Amino acid sequence: xxxxxxxxxxxxxxxxxxxxxxxxxxxxxxxxxxxxxxxxxxxxxxxxxxxxxxxxxxxxxxxxxxxxxxxxxxxxxxxxxxxxxxxxxxxxxxxxxxxxxxxxxxxxxxxxxxxxxxxxxxxxxxxxxxxxxxxxxxxxxxxxxxxxxxxxxxxxxxxxxxxxxxxxxxxxxxxxxxxxxxxxxxxxxxxxxxxxxxxxxxxxxxxxxxxxxxxxxxxxxxxxxxxxxxxxxxxxxxxxxxxxxxxxxxxxxxxxxxxxxxxxxxxxxxxxxxxxxxxxxxxxxxxxxxxxxxxxxxxxxxxxxxxxxxxxxxxxxxxxxxxxxxxxxxxxxxxxxxx
Amino acid sequence: xxxxxxxxxxxxxxxxxxxxxxxxxxxxxxxxxxxxxxxxxxxxxxxxxxxxxxxxxxxxxxxxxxxxxxxxxxxxxxxxxxxxxxxxxxxxxxxxxxxxxxxxxxxxxxxxxxxxxxxxxxxxxxxxxxxxxxxxxxxxxxxxxxxxxxxxxxxxxxxxxxxxxxxxxxxxxxxxxxxxxxxxxxxxxxxxxxxxxxxxxxxxxxxxxxxxxxxxxxxxxxxxxxxxxxxxxxxxxxxxxxxxxxxxxxxxxxxxxxxxxxxxxxxxxxxxxxxxxxxxxxxxxxxxxxxxxxxxxxxxxxxxxxxxxxxxxxxxxxxxxxxxxxxxxxxxxxxxxxx
Numbered sequence: 001x002x003x004x005x006x007x008x009x010x011x012x013x014x015x016x017x018x019x020x021x022x023x024x025x026x027x028x029x030x031x032x033x034x035x036x037x038x039x040x041x042x043x044x045x046x047x048x049x050x051x052x053x054x055x056x057x058x059x060x061x062x063x064x065x066x067x068x069x070x071x072x073x074x075x076x077x078x079x080x081x082x083x084x085x086x087x088x089x090x091x092x093x094x095x096x097x098x099x100x101x102x103x104x105x106x107x108x109x110x111x112x113x114x115x116x117x118x119x120x121x122x123x124x125x126x127x128x129x130x131x132x133x134x135x136x137x138x139x140x141x142x143x144x145x146x147x148x149x150x151x152x153x154x155x156x157x158x159x160x161x162x163x164x165x166x167x168x169x170x171x172x173x174x175x176x177x178x179x180x181x182x183x184x185x186x187x188x189x190x191x192x193x194x195x196x197x198x199x200x201x202x203x204x205x206x207x208x209x210x211x212x213x214x215x216x217x218x219x220x221x222x223x224x225x226x227x228x229x230x231x232x233x234x235x236x237x238x239x240x241x242x243x244x245x246x247x248x249x250x251x252x253x254x255x256x257x258x259x260x261x262x263x264x265x266x267x268x269x270x271x272x273x274x275x276x277x278x279x280x281x282x283x284x285x286x287x288x289x290x291x292x293x294x295x296x297x298x299x300x301x302x303x304x305x306x307x308x309x310x311x312x313x314x315x316x317x318x319x320x321x322x323x324x325x326x327x328x329x330x331x332x333x334x335x336x337x338x339x
Numbered sequence: 340x341x342x343x344x345x346x347x348x349x350x351x352x353x354x355x356x357x358x359x360x361x362x363x364x365x366x367x368x369x370x371x372x373x374x375x376x377x378x379x380x381x382x383x384x385x386x387x388x389x390x391x392x393x394x395x396x397x398x399x400x401x402x403x404x405x406x407x408x409x410x411x412x413x414x415x416x417x418x419x420x421x422x423x424x425x426x427x428x429x430x431x432x433x434x435x436x437x438x439x440x441x442x443x444x445x446x447x448x449x450x451x452x453x454x455x456x457x458x459x460x461x462x463x464x465x466x467x468x469x470x471x472x473x474x475x476x477x478x479x480x481x482x483x484x485x486x487x488x489x490x491x492x493x494x495x496x497x498x499x500x501x502x503x504x505x506x507x508x509x510x511x512x513x514x515x516x517x518x519x520x521x522x523x524x525x526x527x528x529x530x531x532x533x534x535x536x537x538x539x540x541x542x543x544x545x546x547x548x549x550x551x552x553x554x555x556x557x558x559x560x561x562x563x564x565x566x567x568x569x570x571x572x573x574x575x576x577x578x579x580x581x582x583x584x585x586x587x588x589x590x591x592x593x594x595x596x597x598x599x600x601x602x603x604x605x606x607x608x609x610x611x612x613x614x615x616x617x618x619x620x621x622x623x624x625x626x627x628x629x630x631x632x633x634x635x636x637x638x639x640x641x642x643x644x645x646x647x648x649x650x651x652x653x654x655x656x657x658x659x660x661x662x663x664x665x666x667x668x669x670x671x672x673x674x675x676x677x678x
Contacts, residue, residue, distance in 0.1 A: 145637045149488030149580040151530050151569065165528075166512065173509055189504075190619040191490045191571065191578045193631050193645045198610040202591060202633030211636060226636040226643060228580035230490065232530065232571050239530045241488040241567035252541060271537040280529040292532050294541030297550060297565040298484045304565060306532045 001026050001328065004062035004086070006055050006077075007069030008032035008043060011159040012091060015317035016066055021046050023321050025328060031062060034069070059084025063333055064324050067091060068316070082118030087333055089120050089320045093205075096121040096213060103216045106322045107263040108135040112219075113323055114332050120323055125315025126150055126206065126229065127213040130240055132264040132314065133290045133307045138218055140258055142247030145299070148210055148227040148240055152195060153279065155236035155311050157182050162235050169233070183231060192231040204229055237279035238315060239308040249301025252293045259290055264314065269293050277308035288314055340365050340667065343401035343425070345394055345416075346408030347371035347382060350498040351430060354656035355405055360385050362660050364667060370401060373408070398423025402672055403663050406430060407655070421457030426672055428459050428659045432544075435460040435552060442555045445661045446602040447474040452662055453671050459662055464654025465489055465545070465568065466552040469579055471603040471653065472629045472646045477557055479597055481586030484638070487549055487566040487579055491534060492618065494575035494650050496521050501574050508572070522570060531570040543568055576618035577654060578647040588640025591632045598629055603653065608632050616647035627653055 003025065007013050013034070020027065032043055032052045039054040055069065058080045065081050067074050071092035078088050078095070095101040102112040103121045108131050113120050123131070130148060137143060154161035161182050168178040169188040178186035184194050196205035203211075207227040215223050260267050268275050269291035277289035288309035296302030309315055327333045342364065346352050352373070359366065371382055371391045378393040394408065397419045404420050406413050410431035417427050417434070434440040441451040442460045447470050452459050462470070469487060476482065493500035500521050507517040508527040517525035523533050535544035542550075546566040554562050599606045607614050608630035616628035627648035635641035648654060666672045 147486050147582050147637055149567070151490070151571065169508060170512055173505065173512065184613050185617060185619055189573045190617055191573060191647070192617060193578070193580075193615050194610070194613065202610065202631065203636070224637040226582060228488070228582075228631070228643060228645060230578075230580065230645075232490065232573075234528045234530060234572070239532070239569070241532075241569065243486050243565060243567075271533070271541065274523050274533065276532050278524060278529055278531060280524055292541065292567070297542070298486055298563040304567060306567060306569075308530070 001064065001333070002029040002031070002062045003027060003324070004031040004033060004060050004065045006033045006065060006067045006073065008052055009034040009038045009041070010068060011155055011162070011312055012068040012316045015312040016068065016320065017043060017045050019313070019317050019321045024325055025321070031060065033060070060086060062086050064089065066320050066324070078119055087116065087120065087327065088118060089122060089323050091122045091316055091320055093124065093209065095119050096123065103213060104323050105131045105217055105319060106326045107132050109217055109219065110326045113326055114330060122316065122320045122323065123213045123217060124206070124209040125156060125311045126152065126238055126240065127210050127217065128315050128319050129238055129288050129307060129309030130210065130242060131214060131217050132262070132288045133259065133305065134214070134242065134244070135218060136258045136262040137244060137246070137250065137255060137303065138220070141250045143223060143244050144247055145224045145245035146214070147243040148225070150227065150229045151232050151234070151239040152229060153234040153236045153238055153311055154187060154231070156195065156231070156238065165233055165235060187231065187233050189233060193228065195229045195231055234279050236310060236312055237283045237308055238311045239277060239279060239306065242305050242307065243296060243298065243302065245296070245299035245302045250303055252295060252303065255293050255303055264288060265290055267291065277306050279308055282308035283310055285310060286313060286318055340403065340672070341368040341370070341401045342366060342663070343370040343372060343399050343404045345372045345404060345406045345412065347391055348373040348377045348380070349407060350494055350501070350651055351407040351655045354651040355407065355660065356382060356384050358652070358656050358660045363664055364660070370399065372399070399425060401425050403428060405659050405663070417458055426455065426459065426666065427457060428461060428662050430461045430655055430659055432463065432548065434458050435462065442552060443662050444470045444556055444658060445665045446471050448556055448558065449665045452665055453669060461655065461659045461662065462552045462556060463545070463548040464495060464650040465491065465577055465579065466549050466556065467654050467658050468577055468627050468646060468648030469549065469581060470553060470556050471601070471627045472598065472644065473553070473581065473583070474557060475597050475601040476583060476585070476589065476594060476642065477559070480589045482562060482583050483586055484563045484584035485553070486582040487564070489566065489568045490571050490573070490578040491568060492573040492575045492577055492650055493526060493570070495534065495570070495577065504572055504574060526570065526572050528572060532567065534568045534570055573618050575649060575651055576622045576647055577650045578616060578618060578645065581644050581646065582635055582637065582641070584635070584638035584641045589642055591634060591642065594632050594642055603627060604629055606630065616645050618647055621647035622649055623652070624649060625652055625657055
């Protein structure tokens with residue numbers, strides 16, 4: 001299989017290379033693309049150096065294109081990539097809300113990927129992380145209402161977000177005032193309830209992505225979902241506090257049992273042993289940590305839980321590669337209907 | 340009025356001195372007490388130095404004792420302080436759930452303080468900060484369910500909590516591994532969903548305090564409240580994401596109007612101008628910042644909001660001094676029934 005990464009030099013690109021090294025994809029060729037500024041540099045992959053090329057204007061000769069260079073590039077170039085015969089797995093939000101484009105978390109709705117018409121969308125990081133934990137509970141007990149508060153890492157804004165946290169924290173520790181270029185306000189020792197742009201209803205796009213995308217992935221437009229998305233001074237791994245109202249009552253023990261058997265989930269729920277989901281332990285991990293599972297105090301038979309998942313892995317690079325692996329496994333790479 | 344501070348050398352003690360300097364209390368005398376280890380040191384107050392004394396075993400000759408030296412000291416000594424004629428305003432959780440002890444946020448239920456029998460409890464910081472924002476909405480629209488996710492600063496663990504964040508962050512920035520003494524796990528660039536001890540129902544005491552204390556302060560035991568309490572790497576000021584189901588529907592504009600007229604609240608809610616509650620702006624401020632007010636997506640006619648309040652001020656020192664000011668204003672300092 002010939003794979004191309006567009007946006008290979010970014011934070012997600014970096015993780016794509018690491019995840020591909022360990023993946024089950026039968027890789028015959030790996031092409032790396034980025035902005036003209038990065039062209040000519042090399043990135044290491046499986047012990048060899050691959051030269052980064054400037055992303056061309058038209059088609060790319062590959063079977064799978066993993067696109068992670070932002071929404072405007074995907075929007076502009078994906079049609080040409082599809083016309084050229086590739087399957088595009090797109091990490092941006094450009095196509096996620098297109099009813100013809102499947103939005104896929106393989107553990108949850110992998111089969112949706114099989115009906116692609118050239119493009120498959122990778123969900124928003126916060127959504128992907130919540131979905132692996134909530135989907136098994138939804139299938140067993142029927143989620144009616146879902147309330148999410150997020151604790152989002154600076155990696156959500158890419159490499160430059162993490163760098164801003166580190167350099168500005170350094171400033172503060174040396175008695176200087178912190179500045180902000182990537183974020184709307186200084187991020188060291190601060191909390192910013194503002195990710196992406198604000199909509200007319202007072203919610204940010206980041207918050208509405210969780211609403212729209214969770215419904216699409218779970219295939220249930222009747223789900224009532226609310227989200228408060230908050231940037232905090234962590235490097236990578238998003239955490240989320242989730243409250244669920246259920247159609248059929250569930251006990252925490254039932255939920256733990258279900259989630260222990262679920263793909264992509266590590267139940268980390270032993271308060272007495274100080275085990276619960278945290279960025280410190282979830283960073284670099286493929287599975288999403290789920291813990292603090294307890295009976296809801298506001299919804300009878302409902303549940304409260306806490307999750308932590310690496311934004312750059314399950315929230316981005318890993319999920320994209322897992323989609324490609326799923327297509328390979330199902331022999332569906334060439335089975336798509338070209339546009 | 341003769342005032343004594345027990346626990347004067349701690350983080351809350353430090354803020355008590357600063358708040359008392361600006362308060363309307365008619366101060367005739369200020370005594371400072373702490374552990375024997377701190378006895379003999381001096382603290383500055385209104386331009387002069389006051390010597391810290393070791394907390395005695397028995398009565399303290401003062402009209403008001405502001406106690407902030409932890410629950411075990413309050414539990415052991417408060418009866419003697421009351422017997423000695425003082426009114427005790429206690430910052431620990433030792434007496435908060437005693438039905439004979441009023442639990443007071445002056446803007447919300449100041450009149451409850453008038454029925455004290457020697458001890459008045461100062462609420463948990465997270466509760467006090469939420470209460471000033473939620474009480475006006477409860478009075479106008481009737482809160483039915485309240486779901487809280489917290490973003491709590493290290494100051495909640497006192498001066499040593501803030502120091503651990505700073506020194507351990509320094510370690511990480513210099514490539515060393517962070518340790519933990521105050522917190523259960525390293526706090527730099529991490530999120531720890533564990534504050535205070537775990538109960539049988541899987542909730543921490545910190546989370547249950549919000550449930551129990553909010554009900555007591557709002558005088559409504561039927562309120563359904565849930566909380567996820569999370570420690571994050573900030574220095575001071577707790578933030579909280581709050582979702583409210585209401586008996587009578589409210590619009591965000593109605594809520595803003597109500598809250599603009601409410602005591603102790605600063606409405607900071609102009610997303611287009613990047614104005615919303617943040618530790619960066621709420622730190623050192625007496626008022627609790629309230630913003631991100633929007634119609635709930637899970638409860639018809641309900642509201643979502645975000646608050647940020649200085650844990651050491653409204654969450655502790657300020658509220659305690661405000662209780663004393665309220666008693667002075669109502670001439671209720673000597674009106675108490677001694678035990």
